Amino acid sequence: MAAPGRPRDDIPVNPPRLQDVAARAGVSTATVSRALSGNGQVSPRARARVQQAAQELGFVVSYHASSLASGRSRNIGVALPYVDRWYFSTVLEGVAGALMEAGYDLSLYNFEGDRYRETVLTDFLLRKRLDAAVAVSLQLDPAETEQLFSAGIPLVGVGGPLVGASTISIDDLDVGRRATEHLIGLGHRRIAHLGGAEEGRRYFPMSNDRRTGYEQAMTKAGLPIEPTWSLIADYTFTDAYQRAKNLLADPTDRPTAIFAASDEMAAGAILAARDLELTVPGDLSVIGIDAHPIGEAFGLTTIDQHARQQGVHAIRRLLQHLTGQNTEPTNEIVPANFVVRSSTGTPANPTAI
Amino acid sequence: MAAPGRPRDDIPVNPPRLQDVAARAGVSTATVSRALSGNGQVSPRARARVQQAAQELGFVVSYHASSLASGRSRNIGVALPYVDRWYFSTVLEGVAGALMEAGYDLSLYNFEGDRYRETVLTDFLLRKRLDAAVAVSLQLDPAETEQLFSAGIPLVGVGGPLVGASTISIDDLDVGRRATEHLIGLGHRRIAHLGGAEEGRRYFPMSNDRRTGYEQAMTKAGLPIEPTWSLIADYTFTDAYQRAKNLLADPTDRPTAIFAASDEMAAGAILAARDLELTVPGDLSVIGIDAHPIGEAFGLTTIDQHARQQGVHAIRRLLQHLTGQNTEPTNEIVPANFVVRSSTGTPANPTAI
DNA sequence: GTGAAAGCGCTAACAG
DNA sequence: CTGTTAGCGCTTTCAC
Numbered sequence: 001m002a003a004p005g006r007p008r009d010d011i012p013v014n015p016p017r018l019q020d021v022a023a024r025a026g027v028s029t030a031t032v033s034r035a036l037s038g039n040g041q042v043s044p045r046a047r048a049r050v051q052q053a054a055q056e057l058g059f060v061v062s063y064h065a066s067s068l069a070s071g072r073s074r075n076i077g078v079a080l081p082y083v084d085r086w087y088f089s090t091v092l093e094g095v096a097g098a099l100m101e102a103g104y105d106l107s108l109y110n111f112e113g114d115r116y117r118e119t120v121l122t123d124f125l126l127r128k129r130l131d132a133a134v135a136v137s138l139q140l141d142p143a144e145t146e147q148l149f150s151a152g153i154p155l156v157g158v159g160g161p162l163v164g165a166s167t168i169s170i171d172d173l174d175v176g177r178r179a180t181e182h183l184i185g186l187g188h189r190r191i192a193h194l195g196g197a198e199e200g201r202r203y204f205p206m207s208n209d210r211r212t213g214y215e216q217a218m219t220k221a222g223l224p225i226e227p228t229w230s231l232i233a234d235y236t237f238t239d240a241y242q243r244a245k246n247l248l249a250d251p252t253d254r255p256t257a258i259f260a261a262s263d264e265m266a267a268g269a270i271l272a273a274r275d276l277e278l279t280v281p282g283d284l285s286v287i288g289i290d291a292h293p294i295g296e297a298f299g300l301t302t303i304d305q306h307a308r309q310q311g312v313h314a315i316r317r318l319l320q321h322l323t324g325q326n327t328e329p330t331n332e333i334v335p336a337n338f339v340v341r342s343s344t345g346t347p348a349n350p351t352a353i
Numbered sequence: 354m355a356a357p358g359r360p361r362d363d364i365p366v367n368p369p370r371l372q373d374v375a376a377r378a379g380v381s382t383a384t385v386s387r388a389l390s391g392n393g394q395v396s397p398r399a400r401a402r403v404q405q406a407a408q409e410l411g412f413v414v415s416y417h418a419s420s421l422a423s424g425r426s427r428n429i430g431v432a433l434p435y436v437d438r439w440y441f442s443t444v445l446e447g448v449a450g451a452l453m454e455a456g457y458d459l460s461l462y463n464f465e466g467d468r469y470r471e472t473v474l475t476d477f478l479l480r481k482r483l484d485a486a487v488a489v490s491l492q493l494d495p496a497e498t499e500q501l502f503s504a505g506i507p508l509v510g511v512g513g514p515l516v517g518a519s520t521i522s523i524d525d526l527d528v529g530r531r532a533t534e535h536l537i538g539l540g541h542r543r544i545a546h547l548g549g550a551e552e553g554r555r556y557f558p559m560s561n562d563r564r565t566g567y568e569q570a571m572t573k574a575g576l577p578i579e580p581t582w583s584l585i586a587d588y589t590f591t592d593a594y595q596r597a598k599n600l601l602a603d604p605t606d607r608p609t610a611i612f613a614a615s616d617e618m619a620a621g622a623i624l625a626a627r628d629l630e631l632t633v634p635g636d637l638s639v640i641g642i643d644a645h646p647i648g649e650a651f652g653l654t655t656i657d658q659h660a661r662q663q664g665v666h667a668i669r670r671l672l673q674h675l676t677g678q679n680t681e682p683t684n685e686i687v688p689a690n691f692v693v694r695s696s697t698g699t700p701a702n703p704t705a706i
Numbered sequence: 707g708t709g710a711a712a713g714c715g716c717t718a719a720c721a722g
Numbered sequence: 723c724t725g726t727t728a729g730c731g732c733t734t735t736c737a738c
Contacts, residue, residue, distance in 0.1 A: 015481065017731060017732085018731065018732060018733095019731080019732095027708080027709085028708065028709045028710075029709090029710095029731090029732075029733090030708070030709060030710080030711095030733080030734080031707085031708060031709075032732095033732065033733060033734085034707095034708090034733090034734095037733085039733085039734090040707090040708095040734085041707055041708090042707070042708085043707055043708085046707080046708080060479035060480065060481070061480075061731085061732070062421070062481050062730085062731050062732070063480045063481065063482045064417050064420040064421040064426065064481070064482060064730080064731080064732090065421050065714090065730070065731035065732040065733090066731080066732055066733075067417040067714090067732090068415070068417040068418050068421050068714045068715065068716090068730090068731080068732075068733090069713080069714050069731075069732045069733040069734080070714085070732080070733055070734085071714080071733095073417065075460075078461075082446075083436070083442050083445050083446055083449065084439070084442040084443050084445070084446045086437070089436050089437040089442045090437050092436050092437070092461075092463075093435075093436055093437045093463065093465070096436065096461060096463040096465075097463070097465060097469075100463070100469050100472065100473075105460055105476075105480070105482070106460065106461045106462075107428075107458055107459065107460055107461075108431075108445075108449060108459045108460075108461045109459075110445075110446065110449040110450070110453070112446070112449075112450060116450075116453050119453065120453075123458075126413035127413060127414075127416045127458070128368065128413065128415050128416065128417070129416045129417060129458075236646055237646065237647045237650055238646055238647065238649040238650040241650035242650070268650060271624075271650055271651070272650075274627065293589055293590065293591055294590045294591065296591040297590055297591040297594035297595070297621060297624055297625075298624070370714095370715060370716085371715065371716060371717095372715080372716095380724075380725085381724065381725045381726075382715090382716075382717090382725090382726095383717080383718080383724070383725060383726080383727095384723085384724060384725075385716095386716065386717060386718085387717090387718095387723095387724090390717085392717090392718090393718085393723090393724095394723050394724085395723070395724085396723060396724085399723080399724080414715085414716075415714085415715050415716070417714080417715080417716090418714070418715035418716040418717090418730090419715080419716055419717075420716090420730090421714090421715080421716075421717090421730045421731070421732090422715075422716045422717040422718080422729080422730050423716080423717055423718085423730085424717095424730075707738105708737105708738085709736105709737095709738085710735105710736090710737090710738105711734100711735095711736095712733105712734090712735085712736105713732105713733090713734095713735105714731105714732090714733085714734105715730105716729105716730090717728105717729090717730085718727100718728095718729095719726105719727090719728090719729105720725105720726085720727090720728105721724105721725090721726085722723105722724085722725085722726100
């Protein structure tokens, strides 16, 4: 494309290069580079002339050239299993905003579940164009982690453990416990759990922890954990709706409350209850986790996990690694807090079991 | 970082370079480049040796170096106003998948409404690291379009007009008309519209066209368009829920049907109706547009706009531009089809106006 | 504080 | 079909 071997003796109608700026400002390319990047010492006078010349020429650095020469690319990779699900897209919003503020580009790697997992993991390390990466809800086996680290790219994980890397997440166990205890405190004894599937054993470890928190709270309160009350849905509204409807349809064995691992599933459960002419919270209390906006219209009680903030914090942490400060892996827990609305209350007919 | 000026005389424990592969395979760097990239002629024998050497060394091309030398970066930019809204994240899924299949990287530029619009538009052209870009629901003024074009990056628009560029979208006017006519055909005469806001006059032109389609259908059928039945929400479930509830609360002036510009809003309207003890579709029919998965649980009748496919098609088109075939701007309309469920039906009490 | 110059790692004429 | 070689445009020593 560019014509190697042929000297460029024509007038530069092409994008201006550093050299053009240097010529116009009457300084060397080194000085222009220093003035524009802020690295190194430049006299105020030279700096001003350079800036003006760059301005007039409409100069912009070539990122490829800059990256090649410096070894840094101001580009961060983001890997996640889905982009069309609330938690992930919300984390992504946070990540994208923080990156934009910091002047970094964002390369998106969407696994589509497990579909492109290998491809992405390979591309990650290989194409040497990332300064660092953030992985959302990604489970890596030791070999994969090792590859990443030996490729020298700092990594931070969001919403799940990632051995050896810094992580940002909520305490899923604790959140599951608190949600359940909220229900127990209200007087419920027959409490069902609506959790997420594990999907290829790769993602959503959070779902398990939340379930464990539920079980711990139940056990601690001396309440039974009915296997039939342990539902698993695929994290979508509609699947949760269907599962909950099946559970609630039978009047002889019906819980008085449901703890759902996500707000979307919780909302689905509420709709299912309504379709069965059950009142919420009279006949059924429902609590979710997320603070998904849809919860407002449903009057859903939930625990806010500040998904967007998780993304923002991940970038903050990554940037620290990149600037060499605080390079030891850390595990940040972001606090999750209750948002109580109308979907939880005292059971109308507390039934002993 | 890399030490310019100092010859590299140490053993390359660092990532292997093209030269290392060339040495090991006993050929020149040019041949390695040709063998690995597939450009140019290479004898099967040389190719095999190169591939083996590259394999053994774990060689991967440096994208920065490759891009700098060739002028191509195998990287495509995607600009959109939001990533946490259904339409956009779904289009993005399609775009990401198609790009992955084609071996391209994806740089994400999220405007957050209008917030980073200028920044992104600037970065777009300037940092010369994109081969092309796709813009979702982005309104560009002539000056901006010109900038993009003169920067030489092919552009395709999704979900909206983009003068001078290829576009992929549905026929919003037609869709709005058909949705309304479905309702009219069922016997409805009092039909409200729940549309989206325009948000800074920059995005969502589709909303206007759908509304116009509604108005055309109403007028054509000789039906009145009540100003109070023209609702505007912010495209979210909860806002639509609230607006619809306010509208439906007054029994004296109540529509028998609502056409919502998106499924999320339609679902919000259904929930509002239920909260007011109105039956769907008995007291109120509701139709949306999208084929959003949430619609299933609500039994929502909708028009599928195949959002994911729009993304896939956009990339297909972009790749054509990039390979020099079919370089004239085209405007592709993707067909949208009805998905009839239980939220629309004959009005229980057809009221003449 | 500033300039000269040597690369960063790869691609693509060009000549054979 | 293959090797030589001149860059792509910028950053960063090193010496002044």
